[in-house]
Amino acid sequence: MSRTGVVNLPLHGGHPPKWLFTRMVDLSGAITEVIVEEYGQKEFLHRISNPYWFQAFSCVLGFDWHSSGTTTTTLGALKHSLDSEKHGIYLSGGKGGKSRKTPAGIKRAGEIFGFKDSKIEEMVNASKLTAKIDNSCIQDSYTLYQHNFFVTEKGDWAVVQQGLNAENKYARRYHWMSDGFDEFLEDPHSGISCDMKNNKALNMADKESKEAQKISVDLINDNPAHLRQFFKRKDNQMLLTDFTMPKHHPVLDSDLSDKEYEVLRAAWEIQPENYEELILLQGIGPKKIRALALISDLVYGEPASWEDPVKYSFTHGGKDGFPYPVDREVYDNSINTIKEAVEEAKIKKDEKLKAIKRLEDFLN
Numbered sequence: 001m002s003r004t005g006v007v008n009l010p011l012h013g014g015h016p017p018k019w020l021f022t023r024m025v026d027l028s029g030a031i032t033e034v035i036v037e038e039y040g041q042k043e044f045l046h047r048i049s050n051p052y053w054f055q056a057f058s059c060v061l062g063f064d065w066h067s068s069g070t071t072t073t074t075l076g077a078l079k080h081s082l083d084s085e086k087h088g089i090y091l092s093g094g095k096g097g098k099s100r101k102t103p104a105g106i107k108r109a110g111e112i113f114g115f116k117d118s119k120i121e122e123m124v125n126a127s128k129l130t131a132k133i134d135n136s137c138i139q140d141s142y143t144l145y146q147h148n149f150f151v152t153e154k155g156d157w158a159v160v161q162q163g164l165n166a167e168n169k170y171a172r173r174y175h176w177m178s179d180g181f182d183e184f185l186e187d188p189h190s191g192i193s194c195d196m197k198n199n200k201a202l203n204m205a206d207k208e209s210k211e212a213q214k215i216s217v218d219l220i221n222d223n224p225a226h227l228r229q230f231f232k233r234k235d236n237q238m239l240l241t242d243f244t245m246p247k248h249h250p251v252l253d254s255d256l257s258d259k260e261y262e263v264l265r266a267a268w269e270i271q272p273e274n275y276e277e278l279i280l281l282q283g284i285g286p287k288k289i290r291a292l293a294l295i296s297d298l299v300y301g302e303p304a305s306w307e308d309p310v311k312y313s314f315t316h317g318g319k320d321g322f323p324y325p326v327d328r329e330v331y332d333n334s335i336n337t338i339k340e341a342v343e344e345a346k347i348k349k350d351e352k353l354k355a356i357k358r359l360e361d362f363l364n
Contacts, residue, residue: 029081030345045158049177051191088153099147137204142172206305213275216292224264
């Protein structure tokens with residue numbers, strides 16, 4: 001069952017004090033140990049990929065419930081506390097430059113857990129795809145700045161990553177679970193958390209975009225040189241194709257530079273077999289994905305989805321049932337699991353009481 005939720009994530013800067021972060025590391029490790037022993041490693045990943053649980057977990061550790069920093073700090077604490085031998089879980093990636101080291105981290109996990117090369121390659125590909133989808137295929141005005149990949153000794157994985165909207169200073173968190181979807185490009189998320197819902201956002205990972213995906217691949221494999229006729233030139237320079245265009249022809253009010261067309265030409269030479277292969281090619285970013293989607297709609301009558309994948313928020317919906325009701329059973333189960341884990345965790349009594357108090361404050 002897909003678990004989807006939204007929380008308010010205004011951007012908060014700075015770092016938690018050392019004394020607090022040290023306690024966050026200890027508490028996150030203690031809670032993880034209880035959950036893994038009681039429910040198993042896979043269930044821990046299911047909970048991490050559940051926005052309700054993740055938000056309450058962050059609150060218990062001691063961070064502001066509504067801050068974007070819950071993602072960075074909570075995952076930072078987990079990266080310190082997770083022990084591949086004790087928990088059977090490895091966390092790679094991180095914020096900024098650390099996110100680019102995720103493939104190396106996955107390979108390291110593969111060595112520790114004894115995965116076959118094919119399994120390691122599969123997970124590295126999953127890491128790249130989840131990042132590319134949330135940064136380029138879903139064009140919701142949030143740019144990824146951190147990527148975190150969890151993997152268990154049995155080969156299950158989860159992704160938690162976050163993007164920033166530079167204009168409104170809000171963050172959006174994306175959750176993935178390896179067994180939570182059938183295809184990477186067909187409504188794959190277990191949750192996307194953000195307070196802001198866009199009126200329109202290109203979503204090439206929506207099942208409604210399947211035909212647009214196929215046409216995008218066909219447009220590339222049929223030589224992208226003919227795509228120039230669908231764009232206006234910023235410098236009003238006339239092209240040879242301008243003289244051969246039909247009288248009635250849709251034209252996009254934008255342009256792709258010669259350098260960008262070279263990227264499309266390089267993709268044509270490779271001849272990608274499907275949309276996953278296409279979007280993973282070097283240089284295929286948001287602008288080119290958007291251009292191909294627009295041509296699919298304007299020329300071939302196959303529109304992509306423009307529905308923002310965020311479903312609802314605590315402050316702008318949810319609690320009053322609009323536009324999507326809160327799943328109370330899932331929410332309550334998440335809270336109860338954390339509370340039980342805190343109570344059973346091997347930490348000092350006063351730390352337990354403080355953690356439970358923070359959870360109660362979050363609920364109220």
